Amino acid sequence: MVTLKKIEKKIGVIERYAEFLPVTTKTPIISLNEGNTPLILAEALPAEIGLKNVKIYLKFEGLNPTGSFKDRGMTMAVSKALEKGAKAIMCASTGNTSASAAAFASRCGLKCFVLVPEGNIAKGKLLQAFRYGAKVIVVKGNFDQALELVKTITSTTDIHLVNSLNPDRIQGQKTAAFEICDDLGDAPEYHAIPVGNAGNITAYWMGYKEYQKAGRSGRLPKMLGFQAAGSAPIVKGHPIEKPETIATAIRIGNPASWKGALLARDESGGLIEAVTDEEITWAYRFIAEREGVFAEPASAAAVAGVKKLAERNYFKPGTTIAVTLTGSGLKDPDFALSFKDELIPVEPVLEKVKKIIGA
Ligand SMILES: *Cc1c(COP(=O)(O)O)cnc(C)c1O
Secondary structure, three states: OOOOOOOOOOOOHHHHOHHHOOOOOOOOOOOOOOOOOOEEEOOOHHHHOOOOOOEEEEEEHHHOOOOEOHHHHHHHHHHHHHHOOOOEEEEEOOOHHHHHHHHHHHHHOOEEEEEEEOOOOOHHHHHHHHHOOOEEEEEOOOHHHHHHHHHHHHHHOOOEEOOOOOHHHHHHHOHHHHHHHHHHOOOOOEEEEEOOOOHHHHHHHHHHHHHHHOOOOOOOOEEEEEEEOOEOHHHHOOOOOOOOOOOHHHOOOOOOOHHHHHHHHHHHOOEEEEEOHHHHHHHHHHHHHOOOOOEOHHHHHHHHHHHHHHHOOOOOOOOEEEEEEOEEHHHOHHHHOOOOOOOOOOOOOHHHHHHHHOO
16 A cells, blocks of 8 residues: 655745744644745856856746745735634735735635736736635725725724735745855845835845844845836835836835835845836846746846846956846736737648748
8 A cells, every 4th residue: 555655844934934933833834835946047147237257046936836925925924814813814916915815815714805906917916816716806096005995904904914014924025035045055245126015125134134143144135126217216215106117016106115125225235226117128038038037027127127237337256146036927928928929820731830940
């Protein structure tokens, strides 16, 4: 008789990094084996942007169970919500938070309500929320307005907030910094990341600091945050009422973790800058067409930012840059198909196919 061995390896981020997280043996762990995403060495990018003797690693968060880094925070937020006796959770979302919330809620029988801004959510994310069984409410407004509504509802009812204002989200998300240190043997000199609601840059900085303090890494990286030019409140120094960008995941005019982003920037000696939609689009195509890594437009903002800084000779030789690619390119099929790609029709005839491929 064959007996199947129980998988005993520590797999989800809570199990792997429990000593760094606010969990106890009583916390019910709701996990989809999130995290443990690959750190991929960029082969073509450094030379393309004129970087000699600098290594760029792509932390591909698109390979999380729902296709974005949001799963790291959601496993924590949902586990803690359950521990506190929650029956329902709620979030405002540009898409990925709702997909992740819906998945983790479905796994443990919680009700899930998501508020998304009308017209500015990528199709892949919306269909995930539906398929995981969430109630999807479309707000005729933008993300910032949806978040205000969610804040009011969750503070006046027993529905649990799972936006990154919930500190458990940030706790879970910091595990990505731990993984990078574990993979590289130390923190990188620089860490580039897109900034929307600014929870993730806050989380990474917290993670790098905690790991160093615990003696698990030696140095701290400079945090390099990038917003889209049409929705760059932190760069401009004031909220943006009508944020615009093709990178819908960072189309946010009044980031909830604004202060956390400034702290990460200033304590680390880094910077937060803006990149245009054209620069984002270039980076989006380059990493897919030349590195074989298909990430969504918001993720590409970080690559665009690295290119921009490289052109200013910002990076010291002999250093390492980690770049968070926050979500999968499959999330946004409309953007992916917005280029002039051509299908080449042919009859099933050998000679005709050979002619097309020049063989
Ligand atoms: C949520 C998200 C971001 C922005 O992260 P913040 O924590 O809101 O700054 C960037 N890219 C993708 C793909 C996201 O889902």
